[in-house]
Amino acid sequence: MLSLKKEDGKISLGERARLIIHLTFCDACRQFIKQSDIINKAMKQLHDKLYKHPPHILSAEAKEKMQQQLNSHL
Amino acid sequence: MSHTNTHILNPAQWLALYGNYLFSIAMIKLNDRQLAEDILQETFLSAIKAAPNFRGESSEKTWLTTILNNKIIDQYRKKLVVKSATEYISQTELSFTQSFFESGPGVIPHWLEETYPRHWGTGADAGLNQREFEDILNACIKKMPDKLKLIFMAKFMEEETADNICKEFDLSSSNYWVIIHRAKVLMRSCLEKNWFLK
Numbered sequence: 001m002l003s004l005k006k007e008d009g010k011i012s013l014g015e016r017a018r019l020i021i022h023l024t025f026c027d028a029c030r031q032f033i034k035q036s037d038i039i040n041k042a043m044k045q046l047h048d049k050l051y052k053h054p055p056h057i058l059s060a061e062a063k064e065k066m067q068q069q070l071n072s073h074l
Numbered sequence: 075m076s077h078t079n080t081h082i083l084n085p086a087q088w089l090a091l092y093g094n095y096l097f098s099i100a101m102i103k104l105n106d107r108q109l110a111e112d113i114l115q116e117t118f119l120s121a122i123k124a125a126p127n128f129r130g131e132s133s134e135k136t137w138l139t140t141i142l143n144n145k146i147i148d149q150y151r152k153k154l155v156v157k158s159a160t161e162y163i164s165q166t167e168l169s170f171t172q173s174f175f176e177s178g179p180g181v182i183p184h185w186l187e188e189t190y191p192r193h194w195g196t197g198a199d200a201g202l203n204q205r206e207f208e209d210i211l212n213a214c215i216k217k218m219p220d221k222l223k224l225i226f227m228a229k230f231m232e233e234e235t236a237d238n239i240c241k242e243f244d245l246s247s248s249n250y251w252v253i254i255h256r257a258k259v260l261m262r263s264c265l266e267k268n269w270f271l272k
Contacts, residue, residue: 035194044233051135056094
């Protein structure tokens with residue numbers, strides 16, 4: 001959990017010291033941190049794609065219906 | 075000095091410009107086509123009503139996304155038995171901790187042998203066939219418990235600040251960290267099982 005706080009820049013000095021010491025001998029947690037970063041990047045990529053290549057497309061009927069509804073309120 | 079905002083907002087174009095984008099967000103979060111369509115519809119109608127109050131502080135896209143996300147949160151509140159975060163965390167604490175971490179009197183919880191993070195292959199062989207990886211990422215998002223999912227998405231996909239998230243979801247700061255931590259642990263574990271160690 002401390003590593004996540006550090007990612008966010010919200011770690012205290014004391015917590016940071018404990019974290020660094022722990023990481024010198026804990027491979028599992030070093031992996032967690034690396035992987036946590038991979039997840040961050042992947043989620044960001046997912047977000048960036050949402051607008052340019054939306055994974056879900058409205059059906060033609062749904063779009064039609066929505067546009068009509070919208071138009072009637074404009 | 076009055077001017078209308080119609081030159082900033084362009085409702086006639088909303089569907090064409092943002093329809094699939096907003097629909098995709100709703101689909102990922104709700105996983106229900108009909109519901110996503112309904113909520114999108116409501117979003118546009120609410121947006122038209124709110125249009126006179128739009129002050130151009132954010133972009134049109136961001137503004138619409140916020141309206142959509144608020145409606146999705148409302149939907150979750152209706153759907154779930156409304157539990158406070160504190161209640162949820164304490165009720166699931168034991169099973170979560172026991173699944174992932176070793177603990178005991180005087181022991182600082184640390185990874186169990188079965189669950190400690192392995193090395194993920196990196197470089198050419200991890201290949202990260204982009205499409206396949208995304209499918210698995212999306213599948214793992216779907217699997218996440220509802221309570222964690224929205225917050226996880228808000229933080230890691232939409233990159234909202236901790237303060238905003240705490241406000242939107244009515245979380246204390248310590249609950250926030252517990253939830254973020256749990257979501258990350260679950261996501262990491264799911265990815266490892268399904269992708270990196272296959």
